Every structure is written in structure tokens, then in C-alpha cells.
Amino acid sequence: MAGPGDIRAELEAKATELGFDAFGITEAELRDDVAEWLHGFVAEGRHGTMEWMETRLHHRASPRALWPNAKSAIMLGVNYGPKDDPRLLLDAPEYGNISVYARGKDYHDIIKKRLKAFARWIVETYGCELKVFVDTAPVPEKPLASAAGLGWQGKHTNMVSREFGSWLFLGAIYTDMDLAHDSPHRDQCGSCRACIEACPTDAFPAPYQIDARRCISYLTIEHKGPIAEEFRRALGNRIYGCDDCLAACPWNKFAQASHEAAFHARVELGAPALSDLVVLDDASFREVFSGSPIKRIGRDRFVRNVLYAIGNSGNTGHLPAVNNLCHDASEVVRDAALWAKAQLGGKA
Known part of the structure; x- marks a missing residue:
């Protein structure tokens, strides 16, 4: 036996x-x-x-x-x-940065x-x-x-x-089987604070503690209403989730790219243009994000995030699309569009 x-x-x-x-x-x-x-x-x-x-x-x-x-x-x-550091895209304001797990x-x-x-x-x-x-x-x-x-x-x-x-x-x-147990893993963070210092919104009150209300992943995915203005600039071009604290960890030097093809970034999600995303209606949103975890937040919340990124882009070429959304059926989209318009110098 x-x-x-x-x-x-x-x-x-x-x-x-x-x-x-x-x-x-x-x-x-x-x-x-x-x-x-x-x-x-x-x-x-x-x-x-x-x-x-x-x-x-x-x-x-x-x-x-x-x-x-x-x-x-x-x-x-x-x-x-991921194959590359996901933070590299943060320096490309015309593109939306999607968390690695959802690409x-x-x-x-x-x-x-x-x-x-x-x-x-x-x-x-x-x-x-x-x-x-x-x-x-x-x-x-x-x-x-x-x-x-x-x-x-x-x-x-x-x-x-x-x-x-x-x-x-x-x-x-x-x-319900009583199996042999493994030993817990020893904490090997030491004195490192790289993840804490990498957070754009100071979501860590102390080591090993997080306040989701300040976390970009929570704000862009779980939070349904308008995101507080104090955080909108810090979002940068992050339109779904955030990998900053994960990517900053020094232990990633031992990490390896996933061998699972399904987890590799889809071509259209690796570096999606904000100009393509901001015009999505409900039907096109569902089509683009079929089979993606992004689909569950819905078109309105997603376009809200895209508009914040556009407001941070500094590109006034987005103003026609932003103006169209100032009259959107969704209140959260209208609010984000008006903010983006103001950031780009458009008339109220």
C-alpha cells in the first residue's frame, strides 16, 4: 500500500x-x-x-x-x-498598458x-x-x-x-485526504523595498500591507465609478491593472517566460493604440475582448480607463474622439471624457 x-x-x-x-x-x-x-x-x-x-x-x-x-x-x-519587462510600455503614451496576466x-x-x-x-x-x-x-x-x-x-x-x-x-x-504536507517557504524579501517604492499611488501603508483603495489594479478593474482625481495622473497609460510592484521584484531575475502559448500577449493587446480603443462601443468591445479577462469589466469601465490615459497623453489629436464621448450614455464615460478634455486644453 x-x-x-x-x-x-x-x-x-x-x-x-x-x-x-x-x-x-x-x-x-x-x-x-x-x-x-x-x-x-x-x-x-x-x-x-x-x-x-x-x-x-x-x-x-x-x-x-x-x-x-x-x-x-x-x-x-x-x-x-512575460518575455519583456511590462513597464517598458509606460514610456509610450499613445498606447495602453494592460497587465501581463490579461494580455x-x-x-x-x-x-x-x-x-x-x-x-x-x-x-x-x-x-x-x-x-x-x-x-x-x-x-x-x-x-x-x-x-x-x-x-x-x-x-x-x-x-x-x-x-x-x-x-x-x-x-x-x-x-478530504489526509496527505503529507510540505514545509512553508521562508520569506526571502530581506530588507528590500523595491516593490513598495515602485507603486505609483503609494498603496502600501507598510510592508506586507496593501490598501486596495489606492491600488491601480483595483481602481481600473474593480472600482465601478469615476476614479478619484488624485489618482488619475498616476494612472499614466495603465488601462487595465498594473504590474509595477510585481515587475520591480529582484527575484524576477530568475524568472522565465511562460511556455504556455495561451498566456503570451495577443498581438492586439501587447501594445494597443489608445485611438483604437477609445472608439469601442459595447458590441465592438465584446468582440475585441472575447476570451479575455478584460471582458468582465464591461465597455464603460474600460473606456473610462482609456480616457484617463488619453488625458495623460498630451496629444490633442485625441480631442475629436474625446468630444464625442462627452455626450456618452454612460455617466462614468462622460465624466472621464470631460476630464481628458480639460487635460488636453479643450474648451469646457
């Missing part, structure tokens, strides 16, 4: 066969201090308008509150490392399909019960991945890996 160590080796071999780049197992429970951090994050309002974090906090702070039968969490990672196909679909294949094999092989998650359920992926040895949560609160730097998609499988 296979022992816990043998089963772990079999699981890791199958995960590698299915295309996962990182693998580890931990107990399906969080340390008390991690659960306290989550509660404090919400209590201080740093989650912004992400109400789902508050309403399901009890599940996020305790895997067994989500599924009482869970004994082990199998944590998996897929490398999505290719939607990772949710790709990883969930892979997780389900892995889950079917586990059930057939070991006859257990399990549940599969990838970023859409109240699962504390980063703390669990750290506990499972995939890496550690850096001072920017994101995962850092010795092998893949800051570029790992995470997936989780909760199972």
Missing part, C-alpha cells in the same frame, strides 16, 4: 504531466495570524467596494468553514512570466480545465472527495500556497517564487 510520501510523489508527477509548474500540499487551514490579517484588512476598509470580501470573509479566513470535510489543500501554480487568453478557463482533469484523475485513483478552485471562490490562495512551499507572500502581498519571480497563477484543490 502506498504511504503518504508515495501518494504525494504520484500527485506531483501527475500535476507536472498536466502542465503545472509548481506544486505543494498543506493543511486546509490558515495560521491564526493570517486569519487575523484578513479580518483586519476588511475591518479597516482596505478592500474598498469589494463587498464579496466582507460577506464571505468567514470562508476566506477558514477553508474548513467553506467545506468542513477538507483536510488537505493541494496548491498548484502555472508560470505566466493573453483568460487564465481562469485554462487553469480550471487543467484542475478538473487533475481532480478526475485523483478521484479515480484514490477514491476521495475534493473541490476545485481558481480565483473565483473565497479561497485564500496566496497564504495557502505560501504554507505549501510554492513561494512566499512578498512585501507587496503577492506571491514570490525563487523559480518564477512574481509571475504565478494559482489554483487550489481541497480534498
